[in-house]
Amino acid sequence: MVEITSINGPIVNARYENEYPLMNEYVYVGKKELIGEIIRVTKDEITIQVYEDTTSLKLKENVKLTSSLLSAYLAPGILGSVYDGIQRNLFNLEERVVRGAKSFPLNMEKKYYFKPSVKNGEYIKRGQIIGLVEDNNFIYKILSEFEGKIEDLKEGDFNIKEIIARVGENSVRMLTKRPLRITNKIKRIPLDEPLITGQRIIDFMFPISKGGSASIPGGFGTGKTVLQQTLAKYCNADVIIYIGCGERGNEMTEILEEFPKLVDPRNKQPLMNRTVLIANTSDMPVSARESSIYLGITIGEYFRDMGYSVALMADSTSRWAEAMRELSSRMGELPMEEGYPADVSSKIASIYERAGKIETVNKEIGSLSIIGAVSPAGGDFSEPITMHTKRFTSVFWALDKTLANARFYPAINYLNSYSNYIENLKQWWEKIGNWSEIRQEFNNILSKDEQLQKIVKLLGIQSLPEEEKLTVYIAEIIKEAFLQQNAFDEVDAFCSTEKQMEIAKTILLIFNIFKQGMLQKIPVETLKNQKIINEFIQSKYFIKNDEYEKYEDLREKIKQYYENFIKNYGE
Structure with a gap:
C-alpha cells in the first residue's frame, strides 16, 4: 500500500508498506490517477x-505503482504528431482538459504495410533492420530489440501492436518502448560532416557537425525562436524534433499553426511529414516541462538508430532549468548559485552528451544533433x-541585442x-573551395x-589612414553581403x-582590387562607392x-x- 502524506504543488510525498518502488518509476497518483x-x-x-495539476488532491489517497x-x-506514425511533455497527444481535447485522462499516444488501429x-x-542481431514500413512518404526501419533466430516472420x-515475427521466445512488434532518462550505450564515430542550415554566418563561420551540439543564448527579442524555426525548416537533417519548453502560449500557438503549413524544400511535401512537435507552454504543469526535453531526445535516438540524421531544437533550456529550480526548492534541497539545484550542471550535461553520430548494426550512419536555446535574464551570459x-556544447551562437535592434539578422x-568543429569539417569544406583561409581572413578583418x-565612433572614419579605412569598408561588405540574411526572402x-x-x-576579390x-593613390571610399559594389x-x-x-x-x-576604373582614374 502507498499512501499520500504531503502535497506541495507538483511534489507529493507518499509512505509505502510491503512495496518495492523504483527510482524514476511511472506512477498514478490519487483517485484521478494523475501521472507522476x-x-x-x-x-x-x-x-x-x-x-x-494537483489541485483537489487529498492526503491519504493512494498511489498506484506500475x-x-x-x-x-x-x-x-509518430512523425507529424504534436505531444506535450509526457507524450500525450495535444490534438486530443480530452487530454488537455481532463486531469488523469489517458489514451495511447499513437494510432493503434491504423494498418501499415510491413515488408520484411x-x-x-x-x-x-539486436538493432538489425528486419523490415520497412512507409507512411507519408517516410520509410520507417523496424529494428529488432532481440538477438537470435527470427521465426514466423510475416x-x-x-x-503497431500486432506480432510480426518471433525471435526465440520474444514477440516482435512495430511498437517499441524506451525509458526517457536511460540512453543506449553507443560507439561514436568522428563528426566530419556539417549540418547544413543554409545560414551563411552559421555554415561558413561557426558550423555545427551532424551529431554535434550547439547553444543559442540570447535575451528577449534577439530572434532565438525565428532562428530555431529557420533551422528546422532548412537544415539537411532527415527528421526534425522541435521542443517548445516553457514557451509563451501565443508563440507555441503560432508554431502549431505555421508548421503544418510549411512546405519541405527538399521534396515539396508538408514539413510535418518528418517532424515531431513537443509543446509544453509556460502555463502547463512545471514538472512536465522537465521531462519534455528527455522525451524529444528519446524520439530522436529512435530515428538515429535507424540510420537517419536527426536535428533536435529545444526552446528554451533556461525555462527547463527554472522548472528544476522550482521542483528542487519544493523538495527542500540545498540551493546553489541563483537558487538552481546542485546537480543543474550534470543535468545540462545529460542532455547535450546524448548528441552524437553512430554507425548502426546495419552499417548505416545515424546522427542526433542537439541545438538548445538559452534565455539568460537581461541577456547576461555570465548567469549559471x-x-x-557553454561548457557542454561545442558551438556557441551568441545572439546580440544591439544587432537585433539594428535589424541585423541572424543577430549572431x-x-x-x-x-569547435572547424578542424573536423575542414576536409569536407575544402572540396568546395579554400574555406579555412577565407574564413580566417574574414575573422581577421572583422576583429580589426x-x-x-x-575610433570611428569618436572621431569619424575620415580620421583613419587609408589602410584602416580599407578594413572598415571591407568589414561593412562582409556584414551586409555575407553575414546578414533575410529569413523571409524567397531566395536569401x-x-x-x-x-x-x-x-x-x-x-x-574586391578586397584585393581595393588594395x-x-x-x-585612389581613396578607398571612392573605390567602395561604385554602383557595381551595390x-x-x-x-x-x-x-x-x-x-x-x-x-x-x-x-x-x-x-x-x-581595371578600367583604376587605369583611367584622374584622367
Whole structure:
C-alpha cells in the first residue's frame, strides 16, 4: 500500500508498506490517477513529481505503482504528431482538459504495410533492420530489440501492436518502448560532416557537425525562436524534433499553426511529414516541462538508430532549468548559485552528451544533433545556465541585442560566437573551395574592424589612414553581403554551401582590387562607392542557389570594371 502524506504543488510525498518502488518509476497518483514519476526513494517514503495539476488532491489517497519507468512509445506514425511533455497527444481535447485522462499516444488501429528485409530462420542481431514500413512518404526501419533466430516472420498490413515475427521466445512488434532518462550505450564515430542550415554566418563561420551540439543564448527579442524555426525548416537533417519548453502560449500557438503549413524544400511535401512537435507552454504543469526535453531526445535516438540524421531544437533550456529550480526548492534541497539545484550542471550535461553520430548494426550512419536555446535574464551570459551550457556544447551562437535592434539578422555576434568543429569539417569544406583561409581572413578583418569602430565612433572614419579605412569598408561588405540574411526572402532565406563559397570568393576579390587601387593613390571610399559594389551586395537576393555559377561572371565583370576604373582614374 502507498499512501499520500504531503502535497506541495507538483511534489507529493507518499509512505509505502510491503512495496518495492523504483527510482524514476511511472506512477498514478490519487483517485484521478494523475501521472507522476518517483524522483526520491527513502526507507519508507517516496517523493513523486506529478505531471498534472494537483489541485483537489487529498492526503491519504493512494498511489498506484506500475513497476515501469517513464517511457516513450515509438512506432510508425509518430512523425507529424504534436505531444506535450509526457507524450500525450495535444490534438486530443480530452487530454488537455481532463486531469488523469489517458489514451495511447499513437494510432493503434491504423494498418501499415510491413515488408520484411530478412528471411525466416536468419540469425539477427539486436538493432538489425528486419523490415520497412512507409507512411507519408517516410520509410520507417523496424529494428529488432532481440538477438537470435527470427521465426514466423510475416508480410502484409498490420497495426503497431500486432506480432510480426518471433525471435526465440520474444514477440516482435512495430511498437517499441524506451525509458526517457536511460540512453543506449553507443560507439561514436568522428563528426566530419556539417549540418547544413543554409545560414551563411552559421555554415561558413561557426558550423555545427551532424551529431554535434550547439547553444543559442540570447535575451528577449534577439530572434532565438525565428532562428530555431529557420533551422528546422532548412537544415539537411532527415527528421526534425522541435521542443517548445516553457514557451509563451501565443508563440507555441503560432508554431502549431505555421508548421503544418510549411512546405519541405527538399521534396515539396508538408514539413510535418518528418517532424515531431513537443509543446509544453509556460502555463502547463512545471514538472512536465522537465521531462519534455528527455522525451524529444528519446524520439530522436529512435530515428538515429535507424540510420537517419536527426536535428533536435529545444526552446528554451533556461525555462527547463527554472522548472528544476522550482521542483528542487519544493523538495527542500540545498540551493546553489541563483537558487538552481546542485546537480543543474550534470543535468545540462545529460542532455547535450546524448548528441552524437553512430554507425548502426546495419552499417548505416545515424546522427542526433542537439541545438538548445538559452534565455539568460537581461541577456547576461555570465548567469549559471548559459555558462554551464557553454561548457557542454561545442558551438556557441551568441545572439546580440544591439544587432537585433539594428535589424541585423541572424543577430549572431560574430566576435563572441565560436565553433569547435572547424578542424573536423575542414576536409569536407575544402572540396568546395579554400574555406579555412577565407574564413580566417574574414575573422581577421572583422576583429580589426571591431577595434577601429571605437575610433570611428569618436572621431569619424575620415580620421583613419587609408589602410584602416580599407578594413572598415571591407568589414561593412562582409556584414551586409555575407553575414546578414533575410529569413523571409524567397531566395536569401536559404543559401547553399556552393553559393556561400562564391559570395566569399567575390568579397576577397574586391578586397584585393581595393588594395591595388590604394597603390595607385585612389581613396578607398571612392573605390567602395561604385554602383557595381551595390550590385554585388544585392546579388544574394536574385542569384538563386542553383545559379551560383553566375558569380564567376559577376567577378569577371567586377574585375574588368575596376581595371578600367583604376587605369583611367584622374584622367
